[in-house]
Amino acid sequence: MKIIITIILYSLTVVKKFFSALHTHAESVFLALPNDSPVILCIKAAEYWLIGRVTLVNKLNGPKEIALTFDDGPDQLWTPRVLDIFAHYQVKATFFCVGQMVKYNPTILERIVKEGHIVGNHSWDHPDFTKIPLLAVHEQVERTSDQIEKVVGVRPRMVRPPYGAVNEEVIQLLVASDYEMILWDIDSWDWKGLTGPQVARNILGHVTPGAVVLQHSAGGTKDTLKGSMDALPYIIEVLSEQKYTFSTVSAMFQLAAYRERTCPVEKRRRGR
Numbered sequence: 001m002k003i004i005i006t007i008i009l010y011s012l013t014v015v016k017k018f019f020s021a022l023h024t025h026a027e028s029v030f031l032a033l034p035n036d037s038p039v040i041l042c043i044k045a046a047e048y049w050l051i052g053r054v055t056l057v058n059k060l061n062g063p064k065e066i067a068l069t070f071d072d073g074p075d076q077l078w079t080p081r082v083l084d085i086f087a088h089y090q091v092k093a094t095f096f097c098v099g100q101m102v103k104y105n106p107t108i109l110e111r112i113v114k115e116g117h118i119v120g121n122h123s124w125d126h127p128d129f130t131k132i133p134l135l136a137v138h139e140q141v142e143r144t145s146d147q148i149e150k151v152v153g154v155r156p157r158m159v160r161p162p163y164g165a166v167n168e169e170v171i172q173l174l175v176a177s178d179y180e181m182i183l184w185d186i187d188s189w190d191w192k193g194l195t196g197p198q199v200a201r202n203i204l205g206h207v208t209p210g211a212v213v214l215q216h217s218a219g220g221t222k223d224t225l226k227g228s229m230d231a232l233p234y235i236i237e238v239l240s241e242q243k244y245t246f247s248t249v250s251a252m253f254q255l256a257a258y259r260e261r262t263c264p265v266e267k268r269r270r271g272r
């Protein structure tokens with residue numbers, strides 16, 4: 001009996017804290033709830049919240065804005081197409097870049113930044129952070145930030161762990177290193193080689209104010225992301241008609257996208 005009461009009390013605490021968390025503003029980590037497994041994610045998120053590492057963000061009652069995000073680039077094939085579409089519609093988005101891709105395609109990264117989009121960190125070569133040593137996670141993130149900074153002179157503060165895979169240790173590491181962890185609400189499943197209408201349906205069927213949408217701007221075989229590209233203008237037009245505006249993740253959540261740079265003079269002074 002005592003055990004049952006304890007379990008009930010514990011569950012109530014979890015539920016209560018979970019719902020109050022929905023109204024709390026974030027300090028360091030954002031965990032958006034994907035639409036495919038709400039229950040599991042909610043419980044997982046509540047656990048993270050209980051250990052003080054995650055703040056859930058609920059912008060359902062906020063303005064009609066959403067953030068389009070594109071992972072795994074920059075590449076030479078799909079990323080320029082995404083950029084062309086955004087340039088045509090004058091939409092700004094967030095690109096979570098893979099360090100290795102930045103190394104091979106620096107001019108595409110330059111174009112992303114030049115055209116007013118925001119760059120985030122998506123690891124060096126896309127491992128599952130829960131399956132490699134913590135030191136390797138640190139290296140994956142910092143090496144990517146170094147590479148991005150080398151090319152465009154800004155050092156990202158937003159990290160999207162590959163596959164959205166994290167555990168307590170990974171979250172602690174990211175928080176300790178002053179990174180914001182950004183997941184997503186709406187998965188387009190575009191990497192599966194879906195058609196344009198299928199990708200559009202996956203996104204438009206789940207849009208709510210404040211949603212973060214996941215698409216890809218690189219990867220797969222030659223035609224894998226064609227559906228995603230076909231869907232993008234349609235998604236932008238339909239949502240614009242519904243009076244949605246498009247924001248970057250950092251603007252929508254009022255986060256600093258990049259680290260403040262210390263000027264060389266300051267560095268020298270500090271070194272003395």
Ligand SMILES: [Zn+2]
Pocket residue numbers: 071072122126162163
């Ligand atoms: Zn990815």
